[in-house]
Every structure is written in structure tokens, then in C-alpha cells.
Amino acid sequence: MFRYALFLLLLILLAVVLQQFLPAFQPLYNARIFLLLAVFLCISVTVPLPVVFIYALICGFLWDAQCALSTDKLDLSVFPTTISSLRFGTSILLFGLAGAFMHGFQHLFIQGKWYVSSVIAGVATFIYNLVEYSLVDFIRGSFTVNRGVLQQIGYTSLFSALVAPLVFAALFLIARIADHQIIAGKRPPNRFGYSH
């Protein structure tokens, strides 16, 4: 398990790097392949809950390091209202919630239904983005959901669902390398070439 967890950490760091090469698709309402979240969600069904929380801390921290905006220091006599943005650390909570949601469907993955887990990864991405946008709305004091927002969230979720099988394939490979069982009854062959 320890080796597997360590490899997953490397996979997360790789996802952070790869995320830099994945721009937003402007014609698709700025939707993006949210690779870091997709990797985290897929990992969430293969590890125990405490490990999910550890990875949520790491992923949320890294995502906020990339995205958090600075706090405005505006002259209040000129600007009567300050427009806030999400605080550094908010993504940690959101990753935690999304991971816990995904972990709730772990039994399906253990039964070998990785395709269902892929769809759920898309659903979890939808919830993550919707909650994140709603939080932005909430702290800015008005509720603005339009077709563009839903399209952006929808496409991003679709991309996550499509990327998830590739991530699961990577996780199966990592599990085999780390000699760790992530699906019931499919223990990887040991070093002498036969299964348990």
C-alpha cells in the first residue's frame, strides 16, 4: 500500500505538470480538461478514506497555489465595494468533498465496474465546479448562472469522464508495479509469475 500511495503522489505531481500543457478551450466556453481533479477523483476510489483526505490536502493546496487571486488593497473612499475571490485553501475543502463523494462509490470500482466510476468522476467534476462557481457567486453577493456557465461546467465534466478511463488504466499499471490490489479478485501476479 505504501509503495502504491507513493506512486500516486508522483502521479499527482505529474498531473500538475501536465495541467500546464492543457489550455482552456475558448470556443467551448473556456471549458478545460481538469486533469488534476480527474486524477484525484480516480485515485479516490482506489484508496482508503484517510488517504483520500491526504491527497485532497495536497491537490487542493497545489491547485490554489496556481489559481488563487490576491486580495485587493483598494482605496475605500474611491471604490465603495470590494470584489472578493475564493480564499487560498478553499480548493482543499472542495477536493475533500469531491473525493469523499467519489469514495462513496468505491464498491462499484472494486467490483470491476470502472466504467461506472468514470461516469461518476464526470458527475463529481460537475458538482465540484458548480459548488466552486456558487461559492464565487455567494462571496460576490449575486447569483449569476447562465447558459455559458452550465456549458463550461458541462464540457469540463465530460472531459473528466472521458479522461477517467485513461487514468484508471494508469492506476491499474501502478497497482501492478507496486504489487497492490485495487480490484476484488484481481491480485497482480507475483514475481514468480503466478496469481494468488
Added chain:
Amino acid sequence: MKPLNLIALLCFLGGATWALTRSDTSVRSIQAAYYSALSPFLKAGSAIETRARNFSKEVKHSTELEVQLECTNAELDKLKQIEQRFSALETENARLRSALEFKQNTPFTLVAARITRRQTTNWYKTVEINKGEESYIGNQNPVVTAEGLVGKIDLSAKEFSTVILLTDEKCQVAAKVEGSPEVGIVSGQRADYGKIPKLRMRFLSKNANLKKGQRVFSNGRGGIIPANILLGTIESVEPGALDSEALVVPAVNFNELVTVFVIPSAKSTQ
């Protein structure tokens, strides 16, 4: 709940609380460390994005050429392709010339920068530029083009910076309307996915007498954006109960931005 899960949850919440209570300075230093660690990958990532953008433009051009091919002979098409390349070079030349003239004529000290990545976050309208603290660029420095205000620096790392665009709700600029005593605050609008995202000018007087096409300039109040930088033109005015708001068409075409200029703070350029 199992004890181990409970302990993990408590540790997780503790970690999240620690992160949430970091001061702005700590967050900036965390982000600076993060970006310097990722710096080599960011450069490669921006190069790929630029290549992808150029490729999509080329694909668009070749589709247009295919239509023309049906009507004209191959020789003429070859000439047209050559002409098109010249035209692209000429446009680029004109753009660079205009940028150079802008830099020479402007009263500010400017640092020219190229946009390397667009829309790096989910919900905030930001771009990354290839100049940072090494070029004396600091947080909150205004970013302009020959057309007008682009935004302001949100985070400056060693070799590059993040710019929050004027089209983002968070980028507020004190503004005045040309030929009118009206002043207000201009900012972007949330969830504006239009081809030309509009700006909002708030806190105008209740009976603001403004006409379509009147230009909106920064008025220099607030100490971040210098006065008399063009922001856009009035499109419409919506009267309210206490004050009125105007929709403003931005002067800058944010989709076509390639080169921008940062006005470094006076302290950093000395």
C-alpha cells in the same frame, strides 16, 4: 465512523484551516515558490499553447482557401497563398510598428511583454505574460496596449506574471466619461462569454445624460491605474433607483491580444 477516518478528517480540516488562514503575503510567497518550481514546464506549456493557437489559425485559413480553390486554377491559388502570407506578415508588421510607436509616444515607462497563456483559472479572467520581477514588474501594475487598458498584474513571479483582465469583475477602475461630469467605477461582468465581453460602469448619477459612443477613460483615482487611459465606449445606460449603470464596450480586443505593455511602479524602475 472508524477512529482512523475520524482522525484523518480532523487532520484534513486542520490542514484546510491552516491554508485558509494564511495571510496574503504568505499566499504570495507560496505561489511564487510554486511558480518557480513549475517555471520550466510553464515555458514549454505556453509554447505548446502558442503553437496550437497558430495551428488553429492556419486550419481556418486553409478552409477558406479550399473554397477559393474550387473557383480558381492552381497557379492563381499558389499566388494567393503567397499573397496571404505577405498579408499576414504585413499585418504583424503594422501591429508591431503600432506597438513600437505607442511605446515611444507614451509618457510612461513601459515594459513590453508577450501573452503566453490564457484563462489559467476556472472562473477568473486572467492571462500570463512572459515578464516578471526581473523586468521590474510588481503586483497591481497596470497593463495596457495602444488601444487602451488591458488589466493589472495580480501576481508577479521571477520570469512571468499573471494579469487579471479588465473584463473580470474583480478588476475595478475609477473612470470618467469624456465630455461629461460623470464618474464611476468600471469593471467586468461575471460569466460573460460573449465574443466581445462588456464592461459595467457603476455608480453614475441617477439621471446620467450619456450617449452611445462616448469614450470612457480612467480618472487616476485610487492610485493604481494612471489617468486618461482609454477603457472603452458607452453602449447603453440603465437608470436605477439610486444611481445608474452603463454598459461599456472595451477598447481592447481581448481575444486578439498578443503583445501588451506593463507600466512598472515608479519605485521599481528607479
